[in-house]
Amino acid sequence: MLNVLVEGVLLGGVYGLIALGFVIVFKSSHVLNMAYGWIICLISYVLFQLMEPWGLIAYVAVPVMMLSGAVLGVLVERFAVRQLVGQSVLAILMMTLAVGFVLHGLIVLFWPGKIWTIPFKPVGLWSIAGIKVMPDAAIAFLVATGVFLLLVLFFRFTTVGLSMRVVAADHEVAQSLGIRVNRIFSLSWAISGAFGAICGVLAGMVFTVTVENGDILLGKGMTILLVGGLNSIPGAYVGGLLIGGVESLGAYWLTGLKEVVPWVFMLIVLLLRPQGLFGQKRIERI
Amino acid sequence: MLPCGVFNRNPQQDMAIVRTKTQWLLLVLAVVFLAIVVIWLSPEWQTWLITAGIYVVAVMGLHITTGLCGQFAMGHAAFMAVGAYGTAVLTGNYGWSPWLTLPLSGLMAGLIGMMFGIPALRIKGLYLVMATIAAQFVIMFVIKQPQSWGQGVGLHVAQLSAGDSVFTKVQFWWVTLAIVLVAVFYAKNIQRTSPGRKMVAVRDNDLAAEVMGINLFRTKLLAFFLGCFFAGISGWLMAHHLRYLHPDIFSFNLSLILLGMVIIGGMGSTSGAVLGVIFMQILDKLTARYLSPAVMEWMPSGTSSSVGPALQLVVYGLVIVAFLLFEPRGIQHRVEKIKLYYRLRPFSY
Numbered sequence: 001m002l003n004v005l006v007e008g009v010l011l012g013g014v015y016g017l018i019a020l021g022f023v024i025v026f027k028s029s030h031v032l033n034m035a036y037g038w039i040i041c042l043i044s045y046v047l048f049q050l051m052e053p054w055g056l057i058a059y060v061a062v063p064v065m066m067l068s069g070a071v072l073g074v075l076v077e078r079f080a081v082r083q084l085v086g087q088s089v090l091a092i093l094m095m096t097l098a099v100g101f102v103l104h105g106l107i108v109l110f111w112p113g114k115i116w117t118i119p120f121k122p123v124g125l126w127s128i129a130g131i132k133v134m135p136d137a138a139i140a141f142l143v144a145t146g147v148f149l150l151l152v153l154f155f156r157f158t159t160v161g162l163s164m165r166v167v168a169a170d171h172e173v174a175q176s177l178g179i180r181v182n183r184i185f186s187l188s189w190a191i192s193g194a195f196g197a198i199c200g201v202l203a204g205m206v207f208t209v210t211v212e213n214g215d216i217l218l219g220k221g222m223t224i225l226l227v228g229g230l231n232s233i234p235g236a237y238v239g240g241l242l243i244g245g246v247e248s249l250g251a252y253w254l255t256g257l258k259e260v261v262p263w264v265f266m267l268i269v270l271l272l273r274p275q276g277l278f279g280q281k282r283i284e285r286i
Numbered sequence: 287m288l289p290c291g292v293f294n295r296n297p298q299q300d301m302a303i304v305r306t307k308t309q310w311l312l313l314v315l316a317v318v319f320l321a322i323v324v325i326w327l328s329p330e331w332q333t334w335l336i337t338a339g340i341y342v343v344a345v346m347g348l349h350i351t352t353g354l355c356g357q358f359a360m361g362h363a364a365f366m367a368v369g370a371y372g373t374a375v376l377t378g379n380y381g382w383s384p385w386l387t388l389p390l391s392g393l394m395a396g397l398i399g400m401m402f403g404i405p406a407l408r409i410k411g412l413y414l415v416m417a418t419i420a421a422q423f424v425i426m427f428v429i430k431q432p433q434s435w436g437q438g439v440g441l442h443v444a445q446l447s448a449g450d451s452v453f454t455k456v457q458f459w460w461v462t463l464a465i466v467l468v469a470v471f472y473a474k475n476i477q478r479t480s481p482g483r484k485m486v487a488v489r490d491n492d493l494a495a496e497v498m499g500i501n502l503f504r505t506k507l508l509a510f511f512l513g514c515f516f517a518g519i520s521g522w523l524m525a526h527h528l529r530y531l532h533p534d535i536f537s538f539n540l541s542l543i544l545l546g547m548v549i550i551g552g553m554g555s556t557s558g559a560v561l562g563v564i565f566m567q568i569l570d571k572l573t574a575r576y577l578s579p580a581v582m583e584w585m586p587s588g589t590s591s592s593v594g595p596a597l598q599l600v601v602y603g604l605v606i607v608a609f610l611l612f613e614p615r616g617i618q619h620r621v622e623k624i625k626l627y628y629r630l631r632p633f634s635y
Contacts, residue, residue, distance in 0.1 A: 032412050083611050089411055090358055094549055095610050097542055101603030105596045109585070112592030215538055219423065226416050260427040263420040267405065270417055274409040 004252045010137040012244020013144035019224035019236035021195040027168040028188040034096040037218030038103035043069045044200035044209045066197035073193025118204040140202040223262040229279025338567045339462035346469045347516025353554040355509030356489030361422030365514040367536035368395040369521025374443045391522040392515040399514025406506045440532040552616025
């Protein structure tokens with residue numbers, strides 16, 4: 001039982017990383033990027049294309065993959081989402097969903113039915129303080145935690161991070177301070193895309209890469225996002241660990257429950273605390 | 287705007303669903319045409335018509351929940367599944383008559399939809415969207431569980447029959463057409479009744495609506511109930527049309543495609559929703575007919591089983607993107623503009 005819980009929490013680190021990709025975009029531009037699952041899935045296949053048919057080594061292929069993720073993110077922002085700035089939240093939501101459709105279609109078109117596992121995945125079992133864990137989950141957790149800390153430092157101490165926080169707080173104030181809001185939007189999408197590459201590698205280690213992965217990744221990210229609160233970075237991380245733990249307990253009790261427990265947990269949190277555990281409550285005027 | 291020379295002399299005329307005699311004539315002709323033409327169509331196109339009819343019923347529900355009441359529902363396919371599996375299990379395992387399960391399918395889906403609508407009181411916008419997506423996954427999970435419901439392999443459904451004679455495809459289309467007509471009439475009618483107007487008020491600004499004395503909870507729950515009721519009925523049609531159910535039919539993608547149909551047609555307009563379905567169905571056919579073979583020729587690695595669905599996704603996605611960018615108010619808006627143009631011609635001011 002403890003074993004299962006630890007394993008779940010370790011996996012939760014990866015989920016939290018997926019949710020972080022959503023949060024970065026949502027914080028700056030208030031867009032919930034529903035195409036994110038498919039972006040991750042697509043660049044996982046880019047990595048496959050680089051490594052298997054083209055035979056690049058991992059140290060070259062992974063940076064190229066991160067670059068392609070960033071480019072993909074910027075393209076989606078520039079040509080689909082920016083056109084709808086100022087329109088209703090739900091129109092933009094539908095737009096990202098439609099982009100997800102296109103990406104899903106492209107994946108099925110170019111890599112039909114291809115199932116792939118990341119080749120540089122560690123094997124065997126590690127034992128930490130008497131608890132046996134899968135090394136890939138542990139590595140994924142460490143990387144996720146490291147990236148999370150880096151991100152916190154980035155937002156706290158760099159100029160770009162500061163300007164991103166200003167944009168998140170108020171677009172007009174940011175503009176009057178001389179910050180180019182459009183560029184910050186692009187930047188946040190690029191960061192989130194590059195993040196997607198890390199998620200893709202980690203998720204590819206823990207699961208396998210399939211053409212239907214996008215919806216699963218999206219589901220994981222979404223539930224965590226809502227549990228943690230839409231615009232909270234610590235929320236995404238803590239939510240990830242929570243969901244990972246809850247999910248593994250559910251799976252321990254009944255194997256099939258794994259896919260549905262996060263959603264039920266999310267519904268309960270939504271009913272009790274609509275803004276999520278770490279989210280800000282919105283006050284509205286008529 | 288009314289045609290030249292037509293005036294509303296009393297409130298009844300103003301509220302009429304079909305206003306002028308020409309409209310009545312056209313409507314009757316269209317219905318008669320649809321009912322008769324199917325006899326001479328090839329089975330392929332008969333299936334196309336029936337599928338379009340099923341989607342129209344489902345989209346009418348979505349039109350009420352999303353278009354009128356503004357509650358984005360992204361789990362519509364799951365409620366179709368509730369109706370479909372409801373009738374499949376009741377007729378198959380318990381030997382009930384399919385005609386008896388028709389209202390029951392709707393009711394089951396509606397009640398379950400209401401359960402998932404309860405969070406709508408406290409949450410809205412993106413959060414509510416997530417709750418409805420949760421509905422999709424939770425319901426489909428539950429449906430996949432019982433052994434007697436087919437699980438992963440699927441479930442066979444009895445053919446529809448009246449007395450001893452089993453329905454042919456043509457007769458099934460007549461049943462579908464009747465249900466479609468009732469559904470469209472109902473969706474059109476609710477817009478001129480008190481609950482329908484309340485829904486529109488809630489959509490435009492729910493806080494303002496509440497201040498005006500509208501019971502938000504009841505209105506939103508009613509919207510969810512009606513929307514899911516229609517989904518259940520359309521699931522009933524789907525079950526008896528396909529006669530074979532599989533959880534993969536009612537995927538998350540189907541929910542999104544239904545929502546896409548509402549958006550392409552034009553949010554909040556009944557005829558727009560119907561137009562959206564027809565547009566998407568024609569597009570589907572064109573993709574399968576012309577685009578898939580062309581792409582197959584160009585891509586040697588592709589197999590026919592993967593290229594078709596992949597292209598369908600790409601085309602649907604691109605069309606929704608194009609509509610959001612260039613015609614966010616949907617086909618209906620364009621149709622209205624064209625009608626207005628010709629009504630005023632040659633005086634276009």
